[in-house]
Amino acid sequence: xxxxxxxxxxxxxxxxxxxxxxxxxxxxxxxxxxxxxxxxxxxxxxxxxxxxxxxxxxxxxxx
Numbered sequence: 505x506x507x508x509x510x511x512x513x514x515x516x517x518x519x520x521x522x523x524x525x526x527x528x529x530x531x532x533x534x535x536x537x538x539x540x541x542x543x544x545x546x547x548x549x550x551x552x553x554x555x556x557x558x559x560x561x562x563x564x565x566x567x
Contacts, residue, residue: 535554
């Protein structure tokens with residue numbers, strides 16, 4: 505779709521490094537986990553971070 509902003513990548517990478525076992529390759533589950541574990545005020549930013557984490561988890565599954 506396009507290039508993700510660096511703050512999305514930084515936040516997603518930091519969350520994956522700390523809490524990798526809580527995330528899966530399901531977008532809706534990741535969205536719920538982000539609501540519980542991170543204090544992200546914006547729904548749009550939360551969804552973008554959840555999408556980034558989902559893409560990273562799917563990429564690791566394929567390799």
